[in-house]
Amino acid sequence: MPTAPINVRDLREKLGLNQVELAIALCVTQATVARWESKNCPTQPTGDAARRLQHLQAMMAIPKENKVLQETLRAAGGVSAIAALLSLGSSMGAAALGFAGVGALFGPIGIAGGVAGGLLYRLLQKAHNENKKRKENRK
Secondary structure, three states, X not given: OOOOOOOHXXXXXXXXXXXXXXXXXXXXXXHHHHHHHOOOOOOOOOXXXXXXXXXXHHHHHOHHHHHHHHHHHHOOOHHHHHHHHHHOOHHHHHHHOOOOOOOHHHOHHHHHHHHHHHHHHHHHHXXXXXXXXXXXXXX
């Protein structure tokens, strides 16, 4: 079943990322992102990268998930954390950020992915909070 074309540049700008950061999050090269955004010879993402982009779009469409996604991206190591969550698999990565509308949480792999992603998110949130406290204490 074909999917609608993804406007990579628009998505990247809404996330507040540059091409290198989006490339890291999607586990592709910056040149690949540039090719997707090219007006002269645009190509569409395929395979895992297309699925990861679709999950980002899905998370951005729901205000609560979008807020968590944006906070994670702004945190130290946030782009790498999103890359790890998206790499857990289609619904597993999204579920780790609280996206409950995805289906594969019921299998053992889905549950393990959701738990692993949830733990990763909590660790990142804890590190972010500690970093924030240190900055406040310096003032």
